[in-house]
Amino acid sequence: MDEYLTNAVKYxxxxxxxxxxxxCTRQEVTLCVRDFGIGIAKERLxxxxxxFFRETGTHEETFPGLGLGLYVSAEIxxxxxxxxxxxxxxxxxxTFCFSLPLQRASATRSGERLTGERQPHE
Numbered sequence: 001m002d003e004y005l006t007n008a009v010k011y012x013x014x015x016x017x018x019x020x021x022x023x024c025t026r027q028e029v030t031l032c033v034r035d036f037g038i039g040i041a042k043e044r045l046x047x048x049x050x051x052f053f054r055e056t057g058t059h060e061e062t063f064p065g066l067g068l069g070l071y072v073s074a075e076i077x078x079x080x081x082x083x084x085x086x087x088x089x090x091x092x093x094x095t096f097c098f099s100l101p102l103q104r105a106s107a108t109r110s111g112e113r114l115t116g117e118r119q120p121h122e
Contacts, residue, residue, distance in 0.1 A: 003069040004033040004096045012037030012093065024102070028082075032097040040088040048086050049074040073098070 008018045015036040023030045040048060051071045077084045077098045088094035 003073045004031075007069065007096070008033050008035035008037070008094075011035060015093070026102070028099045028101050030097060030099040032095055034093065034095040036093040039090045039092045039094055040086070041090045042088075045086060045088055048088075049084060070096075 005018065005020070012018070012035040017036060019034040021032045021034075049070050051068065074084045077100065080100055082098055082100040084096075084098040086094060086096045
């Protein structure tokens with residue numbers, strides 16, 4: 001989520017608002033960050049999670065970075081069984097979202113509760 005917020009602020013130099021929404025169902029939690037910045041051209045949107053992707057524009061020199069943040073975020077989310085996507089229009093801002101599957105509260109993984117506490121071995 002840090003990458004989403006950082007990008008929302010970075011690519012919205014003239015905006016004063018970023019909207020963060022979180023929704024939850026029994027199966028997954030979804031987080032979205034909406035900005036009101038430069039946006040991404042429709043033809044470039046399918047590439048936004050690729051390694052080294054950078055949006056270009058008249059203020060390009062003011063947007064430092066290597067184009068790795070969203071790529072790394074996407075890899076982490078996908079490896080956790082989640083989905084990641086973006087919606088955008090050039091000049092109208094962007095919305096970046098990801099969803100992650102939820103586990104039941106009683107589920108355990110390698111003897112650990114979801115809180116991270118160790119269960120005693122029997």
